[in-house]
Structures are given as structure tokens and as C-alpha cells.
Amino acid sequence: MISRAEGAFLGAVRAFQNPMLDLLHKRHAPLVVALLSLVFTAERPTVPVADAHTEVGDALDQLRAAGHGDALPVGSARDLCRQWADAGWLVRQVLDDDVEVYRLSAHAVGALEVAGRAGGARARVSQSRVRTLLDAVERLAADADPDVMVRIARLDAEVKRLQAEIARLERTGVVEEVDDDELLEEAENVLHLVRELPADFARVAESIKAMQRDVVTALRQDERPTGDVLREYLQRGEQVMDATPEGRAFSGALRLLGDPHRLDELATQLDTVLRHRFAARLPSPRRAELRDVVRRIEQGLDQVFAAQREASYVITAQVRNHDPLRDRQVDDLLRDVMTGLQEWLPGTRRAQGVAPLRRLPVADVEHLRQTPGDLRPAQAPDALPEWDDDVAVTDADARAWGGPHYADLDAHLRAFGADSPAVDLAAAFSAAPPELRRPVDLLGLLELAHQRGMTESDELAFVDAVRPDGTRRRFAFGATSTRTRDESDD
Structure with missing residues (x-):
């Protein structure tokens, strides 16, 4: 014992x-x-x-x-x-x-x-430190006590105290000022708490990195089926923040610090503190520490988040590229190298030369491909058609192969739907003359329908478009109806 x-x-x-x-x-x-x-x-x-x-x-x-x-x-x-x-x-x-x-x-x-x-300055047993201790114990007792009536009584007492303070302020209009020495003690207590944060953030980041190394090491040594490995390690990679005690503690603190409004409120409160007259009695390094509290918190959060992203990336990459056979071969090779060095070093002298490797060992390959594949296509491509650069292009040809005929399409749409407030777009396109049933005119008709207001359904509509050279192309689109005229025409 x-x-x-x-x-x-x-x-x-x-x-x-x-x-x-x-x-x-x-x-x-x-x-x-x-x-x-x-x-x-x-x-x-x-x-x-x-x-x-x-x-x-x-x-x-x-x-x-x-x-x-x-x-x-x-x-x-x-x-x-x-x-x-x-x-x-x-x-x-x-x-x-x-x-x-x-x-x-x-x-x-x-x-x-x-x-x-x-x-630095020696920590003192001050009113601020004792109040911090008492508040922490009070919150701990409140969170640990499951009694509903005790919780209600405590909240009622707090409400009555706050209401009494509000009534006093409304009656007197005077805020009781706190002595500057007491404010200095509270500021020193705040700085004492802030100085603990960088080490806490660093411990969380390093615990995540340690978990990452453990997962990768275990993955390299794993001999279980690939499916089991993928399910377990991908899940750990996604929940890396909950895999360590430090990470779980940080997740709880993040619920308080991760709210941008809370950090903005903290910055505003620190500005109020630094504008008070007692702040002039603080040494300049202490004032700088108070001014940088929010930035140090943000840096710590960024440090932890960067470690989390890196761990997730490394674990995911290792899972995707995991090859147990190759990893074992690499481990065996490194182990052979270390064994060879341990056998060679005891019998050597300082600055003794090492015989270089003159040639690499021959790989044990059963069969190598002896002839390369034929890169030539099975048949030659068709010859390019002859093009006569001297052929003149008329205005009619250019217009026939050009963009949508908006004016003609608008007139056709009005005439086709003259007897009804709405018209089916596929029916209007199919009833148009051949020169207005080109593929590009279908796009123009859809554009006009969009401008006038269009209604689409889940059904499909099919139309046949005709190019100027007579070739046909079948198109499908969601059945669409549109108004016959614009709202501006009314």
C-alpha cells in the first residue's frame, strides 16, 4: 500500500x-x-x-x-x-x-x-476575486441543484432585488459610484482571467492534433475491413471537436464566445471601462491587455478552428488513400533500415565512408507489356467540305440565320391569342409560319413570354423547329402559357 x-x-x-x-x-x-x-x-x-x-x-x-x-x-x-x-x-x-x-x-x-x-504584480485576496469565487460557486450550485422550487425561489429573490434597484434609480436618479481602487482590483482580476485563455486555447488545439496523430497511426496499423475503417474514422473526423475532453470543454465555452453579438458587446464594455477615469491609473501594458481581450479571444478561436480543419482534412485524406498492404510494406522497409543502421553503427568510426548503392535491385515482375497500344484511330476523319470564299452573303441570308424576329413574333403572338387572355406557347410556336419557327425564334418567344408573365406546369411540351436550310430539330420544355399582351398595353 x-x-x-x-x-x-x-x-x-x-x-x-x-x-x-x-x-x-x-x-x-x-x-x-x-x-x-x-x-x-x-x-x-x-x-x-x-x-x-x-x-x-x-x-x-x-x-x-x-x-x-x-x-x-x-x-x-x-x-x-x-x-x-x-x-x-x-x-x-x-x-x-x-x-x-x-x-x-x-x-x-x-x-x-x-x-x-x-x-509581475502579486495577486491579492481582493473583493473582486472573492466575488468571482462566490459567483462561480453560486452558478455551480444552481446548475447542480435539480429542485424546481429552489430554482424558482432563487429567481424570485433575484427579480425582487432587481426591481428594488430599478425603483431606487427611478426615485433618486443617482447611480452609486464604485471606488477607483475597487475598480482597479476588478480590472486586475479580469486581466488575471484573460491571461489563462491563450494556454487554454493552445491546449485544445494540441489535443486535437494529438487525436489526429492517434487516428492516423491507428489507421495505418488497422487490419479490419475497409468499410468498418471508413465508417469509424470518417465519423471521428467529422466529430473531431467532441473526441477529446479539452474539445468538449471548448465546445461549451464556444456557445458563449462564438456569438458575434456577444463579442461586440464585450468590446463595447471594454471601451466603457477604458474611458473611465480609473483606467488612467493602470500601466500602459495593462490598458493594452484590456484593449486586446476580444482580439486574443478571436485569435484563440481561429487557432482551434484551424487545428480542427487540419485534423479533419488529414484524417479524411488518410482514409481515402488508406492502403493497409502498402503501409505495412513501408513500415517493414523503414524497420529494416533502422535494423541495418543499428547493426552498422557500433562497428564504424567517425567520418567513415559509406559504400554507395551502385544499382537498384531488380523488381520481381512476372510480365511486362512488350508492345504499345496503337494510338491511330480506326479510320481517318471525313475530309473538310470545300468552301468558296467568293460566294456573297445576301441580307436575306444573314437575317434568316440571325437572331430572333422579336417584332414578328410579338405580332404573331397577339394575332394567335386575340380571342383569349392567355395562350399556350407551344401551340403558338407550332402555328407560326416556317420563317418564325427557327430554334432561335423559340428562344425569342420564351423571352417575350417571360416579359409578359408566364405560367409553367409540370407537363412537357414538344415542338418542331425548322432551320433556314430545311433541317428540323425537336425541342422539349416545360408547358408554358403567357398573356397575349403586356400589362403596359392595358
Whole structure:
């Protein structure tokens, strides 16, 4: 049986295995925190790899020039960034434009927040913090209590309190002002809560990425029928936000933060706070933090949504291209390579040459096609007809092959439907003379019907059109009727 002391010790050991505490526990932790906070800011959450190496190198040179060379680790900026990535403080990823960037991991964001709070103003037990605690406990008790009568009594008390406050305001017309010191305490409490958001958003995004890696790994090792694989993993890809505890917690918070009106209202409230006279007593960095609350929330939401889209895309692409046999062959090949390296390295010397591969192994193919297919068609195409460029085109020919005869079509439509307020379009077209029954005239007739107001039915109407050269073409369209004349004629 584990004693209390041993259980506490083992819990602390597990806690210090977290990369966040590991970062703060290292010998060069002040340097790591300083450089990461210098390179990555709220306005710059991702930095191209080359730019990060350059900026870290410049910062190291400045520290050496200032006499802090003894406190700096050995190695170049590139080596330090790679060590931080291996330790889980930096994450490398490739953007859509094929640019490789660094971003802070959730552990690094949490470590920077802890270091910032420890180096800043000390948190005090203030009225604002106690009220926040009491409000949170009250909401928790209200949500956990299923008693209807207790809920009704609580709401009645709240309504009576609000009505009393409204009556006092209507009677006196005076709003009780809050002391500036108390407003400062509440502002510090708000900033304390806001500083927790970036690490929370980063943890949600990383949990989604971890789920993505687990799904892809399991998919590569899966030996079940393809149909089962598709049903399970496509469903997980569509419901990626509900697949992790952090994602489910974020979905609950999103119902509060995802409403644009709620964010607009929050921005308006922050503007009201910053215009108050007590805001002048806040340091400029604190005012900037208050001003950027909405933007930091939007950046966090974008970070989580980007991770969700990427996970869905990767999982879907892996499912579509999933080939268990090919994946096993690749895994076996990589395993053979690693085994060969493990056997070769112990007996080699530094800078020892490696015999190159002079030729590739011959593939074991049973039969190859020996003759290509015949790309020539079975028979030659028909010769182009002779065309006499000297033949003159008359105005009548141009008009016969031209666009719709709107005026003639309108006159025919009026004459055909003179005895009725509406006319069937197919019947009117079939009763027209041959020169008005061209395919293009059918389009013109439909256009006129649309201008006058047309009524369509689910039945089909068939008409035969005649081209100027005598060839016929049969058309089908929805049975349509139209008025005989425009409303403007009345």
C-alpha cells in the first residue's frame, strides 16, 4: 500500500515531467522564457523558422555583448530552437503556402504565463476575486441543484432585488459610484482571467492534433475491413471537436464566445471601462491587455478552428488513400533500415565512408507489356467540305440565320391569342409560319413570354423547329402559357 508521503512524491514527479514545469526547472529557464516571449507575441503567434533562428541569434549576440556570455548555453540559435522543439516547447508546422513556421506549444504558453505572473504584480485576496469565487460557486450550485422550487425561489429573490434597484434609480436618479481602487482590483482580476485563455486555447488545439496523430497511426496499423475503417474514422473526423475532453470543454465555452453579438458587446464594455477615469491609473501594458481581450479571444478561436480543419482534412485524406498492404510494406522497409543502421553503427568510426548503392535491385515482375497500344484511330476523319470564299452573303441570308424576329413574333403572338387572355406557347410556336419557327425564334418567344408573365406546369411540351436550310430539330420544355399582351398595353 502506498503511503501518503509516497503518493504525494509520485504525484509531484509526474507533475514535473510536464514540459511546462520542465521548462521552468531548467538551468537556462530565464533565458528560454526571455527569448520565447521576445520572439512570440500575441500579434505574432507564428514565426517562420528562418526568422526565428535569426532573431534568437541576434538576441544571443546582444546578451554576449552586454557581458552575459557565461549564462548562455553552448550552441547556435538553430541548435537551441531544435532543442526547444524536441523538449515540446516549440511546434513546427507547414502552412498552406509551404512556409515552415514555429509556434509556441501549450506547455510553453503556460510557462510564459506563470513566469509573467510571478514577475509581475502579486495577486491579492481582493473583493473582486472573492466575488468571482462566490459567483462561480453560486452558478455551480444552481446548475447542480435539480429542485424546481429552489430554482424558482432563487429567481424570485433575484427579480425582487432587481426591481428594488430599478425603483431606487427611478426615485433618486443617482447611480452609486464604485471606488477607483475597487475598480482597479476588478480590472486586475479580469486581466488575471484573460491571461489563462491563450494556454487554454493552445491546449485544445494540441489535443486535437494529438487525436489526429492517434487516428492516423491507428489507421495505418488497422487490419479490419475497409468499410468498418471508413465508417469509424470518417465519423471521428467529422466529430473531431467532441473526441477529446479539452474539445468538449471548448465546445461549451464556444456557445458563449462564438456569438458575434456577444463579442461586440464585450468590446463595447471594454471601451466603457477604458474611458473611465480609473483606467488612467493602470500601466500602459495593462490598458493594452484590456484593449486586446476580444482580439486574443478571436485569435484563440481561429487557432482551434484551424487545428480542427487540419485534423479533419488529414484524417479524411488518410482514409481515402488508406492502403493497409502498402503501409505495412513501408513500415517493414523503414524497420529494416533502422535494423541495418543499428547493426552498422557500433562497428564504424567517425567520418567513415559509406559504400554507395551502385544499382537498384531488380523488381520481381512476372510480365511486362512488350508492345504499345496503337494510338491511330480506326479510320481517318471525313475530309473538310470545300468552301468558296467568293460566294456573297445576301441580307436575306444573314437575317434568316440571325437572331430572333422579336417584332414578328410579338405580332404573331397577339394575332394567335386575340380571342383569349392567355395562350399556350407551344401551340403558338407550332402555328407560326416556317420563317418564325427557327430554334432561335423559340428562344425569342420564351423571352417575350417571360416579359409578359408566364405560367409553367409540370407537363412537357414538344415542338418542331425548322432551320433556314430545311433541317428540323425537336425541342422539349416545360408547358408554358403567357398573356397575349403586356400589362403596359392595358
